[in-house]
Amino acid sequence: MTLTGFKAQNHPQQTGVRGALDEVDDRGTEPEFVRGLEARFGKHFTLDVAAAAHNTKAPRYFTRADDGLAQSWAGEFVWCNPPYSNLGDWLAKAWAEWPETRGIVMLLPANRVEQKWWQEHVEPFRDRPRSPLKVEFLPGRMRFIRPDAVIGPKGDRPPFGCALLIWGAPEPQSSDGSTT
Numbered sequence: 001m002t003l004t005g006f007k008a009q010n011h012p013q014q015t016g017v018r019g020a021l022d023e024v025d026d027r028g029t030e031p032e033f034v035r036g037l038e039a040r041f042g043k044h045f046t047l048d049v050a051a052a053a054h055n056t057k058a059p060r061y062f063t064r065a066d067d068g069l070a071q072s073w074a075g076e077f078v079w080c081n082p083p084y085s086n087l088g089d090w091l092a093k094a095w096a097e098w099p100e101t102r103g104i105v106m107l108l109p110a111n112r113v114e115q116k117w118w119q120e121h122v123e124p125f126r127d128r129p130r131s132p133l134k135v136e137f138l139p140g141r142m143r144f145i146r147p148d149a150v151i152g153p154k155g156d157r158p159p160f161g162c163a164l165l166i167w168g169a170p171e172p173q174s175s176d177g178s179t180t
Helices: 031-041 087-100 116-121
Strands: 078-080 104-109 133-137 162-167
Touching (some): 078 087, 087 104
Antiparallel strands (some): 104 162, 133 162
């Protein structure tokens, strides 16, 4: 068997002809998990850029209608559990916004590292010296909150693990452009 010519893609359930399904993309993070991150970082998230009113993790948030990809994230400590059907655009936005934020933490599926979005936006930067991006693969399978979900006999965990992408707070720049 050869993988020559293989083109990785999101699962049809996420990006079929009809587009992404809200019931697949709307995976809220458990509040206890987010509160643990806030305790770890010593600050509260101020903006949830991919939320719904029923699952936001910060005082300010952008819904699908607000389009977090079209909004500024400047000055905020950002939480992002993006729709998994459109990860490339969310990663590009995080890189574009990061220098103006107080840091970004993004939750992603960890089973798609061969895909273009990971290879272009994560792999070249993860855990490299002087890179602002750190990647943490989480143990086990995360539990998500889904509206109107019917929990089956095996529970409500997706069939994949997750990773945190953490862009640290940018270092202040001096007037000559060097970091201080």
